[in-house]
Amino acid sequence: MRVFDGKRGLTPIMLMGAMLVAAASTVFAHHGWSGYKEVIEMSATVIELKLGNPHDRLIATDDSGQEWNLLLAPPARNRRFGFSEESVSVGDELVLFGQKHPQRFEVKVHCLYRGAEMLYTYRYDNGRTSLSRSRRTSKESC
8 A cells, every 4th residue: 555655746646536526526617507696677878798508698787887797608508599699789778577696796687679670589409488387477578
């Protein structure tokens, strides 16, 4: 049996353990939506587009200047259902309906409107909207 004496560096077992911890932290870093319980409807102005994995995001400010992270569906799904970088621009004034993260200025966006235009609806792979699966919201028109 080999004893770690502090001079040999990482042993294969220690290296494997470090790799398992890193892989596990990546898996657990992805959030679920269960904590996003507070229903929110707000106006916001887009200040930055961050379209890419794991979720498309819009960075926007509300009327008081607070910056918000607006989480959308994964990019491949959004593109399949027609939402892309041509759909929204920096400076667009939007109204959104979604569910707020309990501790951050972050919203899982169910619906986005630009004026009277429905700009975006969060959809799952089967095409159903996030509102059709949610028991926490009452907005039916999205």
